[in-house]
Amino acid sequence: MSKQPTSAYVHIPFCTQICYYCDFSKVFIKNQPVDDYLRALIAEWDSYGIKTLKTLYIGGGTPTAISAKQLAYLLDNLTKNLDLESLEEFTIEANPGDLTADKIAVLKNSAVNRVSLGVQTFNDRHLKKIGRSHNEAQIYESIDALKQAGFDNISIDLIYALPGQTIEDVRDNVQKALALDIPHLSLYSLILEHHTVFMNRMRRGKLNLPTEDLEAEMFEYIIDQLEQNGFEHYEISNFTKPGFESRHNLMYWDNAEYYGVGAGASGYLDGVRYRNRGPIQHYLKGVVNGNARLSEEVLTLDEKMEEELFLGLRKKTGVSTTRFEEKFGLSFWTRYGQVVRDLERDGLLIVEKDNVRMTKKGLFLGDTVAEKFILE
Ligand code: SF4
Numbered sequence: 575m576s577k578q579p580t581s582a583y584v585h586i587p588f589c590t591q592i593c594y595y596c597d598f599s600k601v602f603i604k605n606q607p608v609d610d611y612l613r614a615l616i617a618e619w620d621s622y623g624i625k626t627l628k629t630l631y632i633g634g635g636t637p638t639a640i641s642a643k644q645l646a647y648l649l650d651n652l653t654k655n656l657d658l659e660s661l662e663e664f665t666i667e668a669n670p671g672d673l674t675a676d677k678i679a680v681l682k683n684s685a686v687n688r689v690s691l692g693v694q695t696f697n698d699r700h701l702k703k704i705g706r707s708h709n710e711a712q713i714y715e716s717i718d719a720l721k722q723a724g725f726d727n728i729s730i731d732l733i734y735a736l737p738g739q740t741i742e743d744v745r746d747n748v749q750k751a752l753a754l755d756i757p758h759l760s761l762y763s764l765i766l767e768h769h770t771v772f773m774n775r776m777r778r779g780k781l782n783l784p785t786e787d788l789e790a791e792m793f794e795y796i797i798d799q800l801e802q803n804g805f806e807h808y809e810i811s812n813f814t815k816p817g818f819e820s821r822h823n824l825m826y827w828d829n830a831e832y833y834g835v836g837a838g839a840s841g842y843l844d845g846v847r848y849r850n851r852g853p854i855q856h857y858l859k860g861v862v863n864g865n866a867r868l869s870e871e872v873l874t875l876d877e878k879m880e881e882e883l884f885l886g887l888r889k890k891t892g893v894s895t896t897r898f899e900e901k902f903g904l905s906f907w908t909r910y911g912q913v914v915r916d917l918e919r920d921g922l923l924i925v926e927k928d929n930v931r932m933t934k935k936g937l938f939l940g941d942t943v944a945e946k947f948i949l950e
Pocket residue numbers: 588589590591592593596597598600634635636669692
């Protein structure tokens with residue numbers, strides 16, 4: 575784990591709306607000190623002296639909520655000392671309503687080569703219900719504008735199992751997503767997080783969520799349709815046309831180390847998982863004092879191994895036992911033999927040569943399978 579990380583995550587915490595389901599580190603952009611924030615972020619970035627990266631990911635919040643000028647400042651400064659030849663993937667998250675022509679021009683002039691668009695649903699009524707400010711027409715406008723600007727590596731996020739959503743709604747969303755003719759899709763089921771509008775509504779009995787059976791039916795439809803249309807289900811929630819896997823996200827699932835920069839960002843360096851200070855003002859002060867971090871956790875060997883399994887099994891390719899043994903210096907089979915055999919017997923895992931991976935049924939059940947390795 576002592577190798578230099580080759581990935582970095584940069585957090586832009588501003589949003590032009592606050593969605594009802596969201597528990598990310600974010601703040602409504604109005605009256606926020608965005609310029610000060612960007613200067614502090616670049617100071618933290620520069621403190622790492624990063625020269626070479628394979629993947630760089632700007633997430634949020636909504637990175638495209640800032641102005642075109644601020645975006646240009648951010649992108650220029652992140653890449654000013656980087657060897658762009660080795661940068662394979664540079665992703666920015668964007669929201670359909672925020673992608674104006676001047677911001678797309680800035681992206682086009684930068685090293686960004688992948689855009690991940692927070693579509694969530696094509697249904698205007700549902701978009702309103704979850705607190706999003708864009709509409710269906712803006713989704714098409716953004717995708718068209720990005721394609722015209724020469725971006726071919728575009729991904730969208732969709733959420734299913736939304737309140738009041740039916741299987742017909744999901745069918746409609748999947749068909750509209752396919753019609754966009756883009757190479758990558760992420761589909762997440764709605765998760766109720768604490769301190770969100772949705773959690774409050776749920777507590778008051780005012781959130782009409784689909785049943786578990788209906789949610790499973792939705793997921794099954796999604797997998798079938800996308801596979802029939804040339805997408806590979808390469809991770810529990812992610813689907814790709816050949817060659818368009820998110821390299822940055824694969825890095826997370828490979829349990830690799832990475833720099834995390836910005837307010838509330840998490841990083842993993844030298845065996846330490848850390849989290850930066852969240853509220854903007856705390857972060858700004860932290861950077862001035864030379865310590866942006868709020869907490870650090872030195873992982874034990876057991877925790878590192880659990881994470882390796884928990885994250886690795888999310889991928890269709892699973893976990894390599896050889897890699898595991900090289901990394902941790904102990905026998906995979908001594909440690910996990912029993913649990914693997916039990917899950918294999920239940921039809922949830924497959925062992926092929928030195929690879930342990932989920933079956934279709936296992937991928938369908940997602941984290942519940944991976945959790946068995948944590949209880950060990
Ligand atoms: S879901 Fe995205 S756009 Fe909505 S509040 Fe959260 S970070 Fe902002």
